[in-house]
Amino acid sequence: MTDRLIYLDNAATTFPKPPEVLREMVETYARIGASPGRGNHDLAAQAGAFVDGARARVARFFGAPDPTRVIFAANASDALNTVIQGLVRPGDHVVATRLDHNSVLRPLHHLAERGTITFDLAPFDERGFVDPDAIAALLRPNTRAVVMCHASNVLGTLQPVAEIARRCAERGVPLVVDAAQSAGQVPIDMAALGIAALAFTGHKALYGPSGIGGLVLMPGLEVETTRFGGTGMDSASLVHSQAYPLRLEVGTLNLMGVIGLALGIDFVAGLGLATLHDQEMGLLARLRDGLAAIPAVTLYCANDLAGHLPVLTANVAGVHPQDVGAILDGDFGIAVRVGVHCAPLVHRDLGTIERGAVRFSLGAFNTTDDIDRAIEAMRAIPHPGRP
Amino acid sequence: MAEPIRTRALRFVAGREVYFDTEGFFWDPDDWSDRAAEELARESGIERLDAVQWRVLRFLRAYYLDQGRAPLNRDLKAGTELSLVELERLFPQGIRLGARRLAGLPNPKTCLD
Secondary structure: OOOOOEEOEOOOOOOOOOHHHHHHHHHHHHHHOOOOOOOOOHHHHHHHHHHHHHHHHHHHHOOOOOHHHEEEEOOHHHHHHHHHHHHOOOOEEEEEEOOOOHHHHHHHHHHHHOOOEEEEEEOOOOOOOOOHHHHHHHOOOOEEEEEEEOEOOOOOEEOOHHHHHHHHHHOOOOEEEEOOOOEOOEOOOHHHHOOOEEEEEOOOOOOOOOOOEEEEEOOOOOOOOOOOOOOOOOOOOOOOOOOOOHHHOOOOOOHHHHHHHHHHHHHHHHHOHHHHHHHHHHHHHHHHHHHHOOOOEEEOOOOOOOOEOOEEEEEEOOOOHHHHHHHHHHHHOEEOEEEOOOOHHHHHHHOOOOOOEEEEEOOOOOOHHHHHHHHHHHHHOOOOOOO | OOOOOOOEEEEEEOOEEEEEEOOOOEOOHHHOOHHHHHHHHHHOOOOOOOHHHHHHHHHHHHHHHHHOOOOOHHHHHHHHOOOHHHHHHHOOOOHHHHHHHHOOOOOOHHHHO
């Protein structure tokens, strides 16, 4: 067993974080960690200015024109709740996909259970992609939005959001994209892609800390306030501030998280998204080839890695995936994610809902040696038919 | 898309009625007994639990009763003096559905999914 952890659970959260991000985050917070935008002392103004700068940084990174429409949130799930619940009205219809994470499915299910909305789910094909025609076929006159993942957190497949956005635009339906997995992995230009709203998290491929994410809105999409409280503005009024971004933010911001997010974006932008992605996809192909050569291993939707993120999901015949994960961790020092990955419908359609599967997900710090060790470890797992 | 509900079933095991969940884990870890472990082991293809298997089950139970949770993977290795590959081989149904279930520990499904 190696004496260092081989971390292949980067789709859950990237680890380790870049030391320079952590160091500078703490130093900056120690220097300006007042309540941003609250009070008239200079430190609060400095903190507020940092947050404004971070909004501009996020807007540029995602190709959105208006930094005031960058709303900070705790994570992508939080941002998705904000946009979904702030968009829909009683009687509305929403389209999502069977690839989606519970961060999309559960808010929709909750609203449907309450009788507020109805929703339909587009299927994915045998390669793990949603057909834009399937989305278009589900649109109704009362469809309020299409909400879907940019990339499956189970299969790693990047969905054709530009084409889907075009179909949505033809029907006047905004496309809300869950970019939890893709933000920081691939360039996202909301304006070019036609995305109306984008939910992202900072702790995955943006290499920031957990507890920070956000929602980016394009001009013209109005989202109602669904949580209310202090904003540091209009404090004499009992009405929640209605100007963006405060319209959708409540309480003191996670300033440390905002700092870390901005530094994380600088980190990935500095290295280059394409460089990082190519490096990780090269390693993923090596992993895929190595695992595919093990007869007991089943891979899901991984024959062709074009249009994929560095995520690979597998099972070992006759071995519970939780045992696979335990063996990889305990005997080989390899951290992976087992279970159904908060995406139950993907696993239902793959036929893995009962036990789940083993997900390998790569990050900026993985090496060829990590991959070779993971392949060897998978080869060593005992399974029925093997002594 | 109804939410899956964890259901339980009553079975007669080791001379008494005991609730098990859908994966065969004890609903209440306090219902576990040596006799019940032996009986469940036979169902899983182990005619008679040997000394090493018993050592694993005793360690798992003692750890759970002391700590209120299952051991970490590294603690499991250290406590049983076996690798997890060896543990997987030791029980026909593996670590989770074999060792852990036979030791009467709760189903870890809720915390690992």
